Amino acid sequence: MASMAARSSRKRRSPPPRGLGDLHDDVLERVLARLPPATFFRLRAVCRRWSAAAASPTFLRACARVPSRDPWFLMLSGARPRPPLAFDAAGRSWIPCRAAPGGSCGGADAAVPVASSGGLVLYRAPGTGELLVANPLTGASRALPSPPGAHGGAPRLHAIAMYGSPYRVALFAGELPDLSMSVFDSSRGSWEGPVALSRRPDAAALLPDDAPSQGGADDTVYFLSKSGDVVATNMQRSASKQYSSVVVAASSDGGDAVAYFLSHSGTVVACDTARRTFAELPRILPVYFEYSIDVVACDGAAYAVVLAEYLDTASLRVWGFAGGAWRQVAAMPPAMSHAFHGKKADINCVGHGGRLMVCVSSGEANGCFMCDVGSNQWEELPKCVNGDGEVNDFLAAFSFEPRLEISV
Template sequence: MAATLDGAAGCRKRKRAAPGLADLHDDMLERVLARLPPASYFRLRGVSRRWRAAAESRSFRAACARVTARDPWFLMLEDSDHQDQDQDERRPRPAAVFDSAERALARWRGAPVPLQPVAAASGLVLYRDPSTGGLTVVNPLTGASRALPPPARVAGALQAVAMYGSPYRVVLILGELPELSTVAYDSSTNAWSEQAALSRKPEVEGAPSRERVAEVGDGDGDDTVYFLSKSGDVVASTMQRSASRQYSSAVACGGCGGGDAVAYFLSRSGTVVACDLARRAFAELPRILPAYHEHSIDVVACGGAAYAVVLSEFLDAASLRVWEFAGGAWRQVAAMPPAMAHGFRGAKADVNCVGHGGRLMVCVSSSSAGAGGCFLCDVGTNRWEELPRRAAGDGDATTGFVSALSFEPRIEAAV
């Protein structure tokens, strides 16, 4: 009889359900959910009422803040001036985001139309209204947004927009070379600074002298250089950027607080301009290739450093190389394998890049069929991979992505 009872007790023990998430205390459940990839935030709220309540609680956001690092998301846009073949009207193409944690391309959820994304920092995306110039900060995961107050008495044409730090700061770079100025917004005070002029740094070793800059154009006049391409076409060297990249910049920060932030952007003549935001000074870096050499260039920041990515052709061969400015000169730090770059030969392709951590994304767009794509490069190891292409509505693969910006998705980021 005792043996029978013991056997029955053993059966009852074996039938007990193993502890699961439902048995966790709310605090522990929030810690577990905070470790999930940020893309799961859209799905976990539909699991149960308890999970939805956890995802919307302040303690859950505090748990997310304790996760030190997130894999970056890369936001990509197509040209906004796409013409509908059936109707003579302009319509924006849908954006997409590459989630590097899930290694997948997904439809973008947080793009207010017709605002253009111009910068990102601290898990937030900064949008600009092309018609009014108004700026709006958005957390793309939660949908929270805030319109920034307009700066007072700002003079000069907008050259670039920079965003960095936590609490975040927004800097507008205004004017024409060599007369540049900045005005900065601090989210901790919700106020703009007074417009301040930037001084030109002492001559950078290897950079063009002031006299040489005046000869080729310093922004006060027509700095366009015209030359004949290999096919005999007249080519203008003035930079013509897509709307989503018109005011883009790359910000390299020396410290976690962003106190040593330097913003890099491309001038209209294609030179790289470095603006020291703390010291209010700028320098125009030397050209990597001559102005009359056909090439596409973009500037990108990743791993705390700034790089220039150049796509060029020489002797009927195309090359895509990554350069870093150090010691007064440009040096090559990475290069796309020739087998990958060969497809860009003769395609008149344009290159647009963003970076995060030690990785940079290169989007190559071209009017030639098949001569484009998105590539991810690990700068430290010079490892390249092509990302999957998103299917268009007619079943064809899209190749016209313009890489606008990258950011670390943070649910807890406050606007």
């Protein structure tokens, strides 16, 4: 009986289960840093200790030690302005996002996103051409100095690319065969250029000998100008996608790049920024075909996405450039793509990791689709219903990695 009483006493004296409140501050911050980014907005409302942790510099360092986060997609709506939204790929949910930065890019000449890289988004004021970099998760922003020739009758802008860490912003301007590029390096805080590009007849020479079959290349920037004649529809593209750009980089700092855009005749022009040369790639489809086209980067490779009509149906296919020719690497199931037959639909695409998002828009049909390029698995994203009970129609998206610790 005495031994049973002793055991009962020991049970009563056992310590209670430990919770988050018993963790040391640095351990708590490491735990909080691994929460889904959408929860960061609510940390300060939980308790005083969590609020203090969220404001701590060591918490940001803990966030930086998280190797990667699933992407968010900053969604761009149609003609009627709406509060900015992001699609959380991990939580498969729609999340309110920071509004476009104000300052000199705000007001009537409101800035629109034109490129993204890592956890940052690049905004441009359509009227003035002013550029501003922002972290859409924290709202921190930085206005870039005016690019060379910004106020002196600069040549027509073809495309804008953002890449690397520290990040770089590249502007490509001019008319074939007179093309030039200017590059902003955030580590120096200044622009270089404009630098003239010379024609190179052999397009394959711009790609390395060991280029992957998907068509990617080390430290490669690909982009399309959406004003090419190849887009034979009456659709007006989003101002954000007018200078659409994607980046494929093998090194952590981005390095030199090869840039691609559409000429007025519908051919893809490849610009090697290191050798300062350019060449024209062969067409994907004949010039008389009606189709919409965009370029994306997925898993270190660049692809062209084409929505075209064949006979009595519509087809959406993903192409890679390798061995001097375009090769199909993925295709939307016909049951999905057929819904856009005869709709004169326009596509705007964005990639992140192995994911490819396609925003299809027309006056009659709209939808956002996600594709795993490696497995060719497609799905339509859930509809986003606003506070008025209406379904939001999205024209385009920009992908970014939601990170609190990224500075501009």
